[in-house]
Amino acid sequence: MFDFAIIVRSKTRRELLQDKFQTHAQAKFYVERSGGTISDIDAEHDRFYQSLESLIAQLSGRLKYKIIDRSYLPSFLFAENHLIITIGQDGLVANTAKYAKGQPIIGVNPDPTQYDGVLLKTQVSQTARQVDACLAGKNQFAEITMAELKLNDGQRLLAFNDFFIGPSSHISARYIIQHENQKEEQSSSGILVATGAGKTGWMSSVLNMVRGFAAGATVERYQNLGWSSNELIFAVREPFASRQSQANIVWGMIGEARPLTVESRMPTAGVIFSDGVERDFLQFNSGAIASVGVAPEKARLVISEG
Incomplete structure (x- = not known):
């Protein structure tokens, strides 16, 4: 099945700094001049590469492999014979799942002292067992619902965690929002x-902000959603009520029969991006209409051996 x-x-923080300042010495000078210390960044870098080398060693004799940087995900074509392994922070799983076309993802935690590992269900030392179980078809998977956004010009975007619809700065x-039987013009932070x-x-963070004001059932309903729940939630950030804008539609649940539609009223600077990746955005200016619902694709995260 997988070959x-x-x-x-x-990239590690050290690599990003060296990309910017060309050399480790110049990066060290910049960090220490700013009051920081390079030793923690170096130690983090070393731990990552120790984990990466261990992962590669465990693939020896099992599978051929290719390493790609997350920046190449939008243009990389995953195939049915690909077993995907992410090694890094939780967000890397989310970014990869949007392009994985349903292929299994093994999320490896390179440094449990640094990363929470909500989506990183595999420790480095467990990689070989997880790979062997996948090759034998004996793994258990969590099927994770993703969100889908379509524009009226045919463009489409997926989200593993969330979409942001709003201004780039x-x-x-400014937009018209429609959900269920309600429709109104709004002005907000997105x-x-x-x-x-x-x-x-x-x-x-939005729920934390409004916890003291929102009905408890609203917060609890979303917090009780499982990864495979075929519902989404939306929240309007800081809606402003005026003669031209209302603030009645501030949150809601999105399902198969309850889509969300947003029509832009912004002449410029309107954007839509997913999972915090601002550089991979769709323009959302006057005339654009976005429809948001549950995506037909599912992310498949390896969670344990069968």
């Missing part, structure tokens, strides 16, 4: 749409 492993990784978003898997992400 090739695709290892998806991110600190200005007010709209968040989140999946069940995204409840520990950006949406959680």
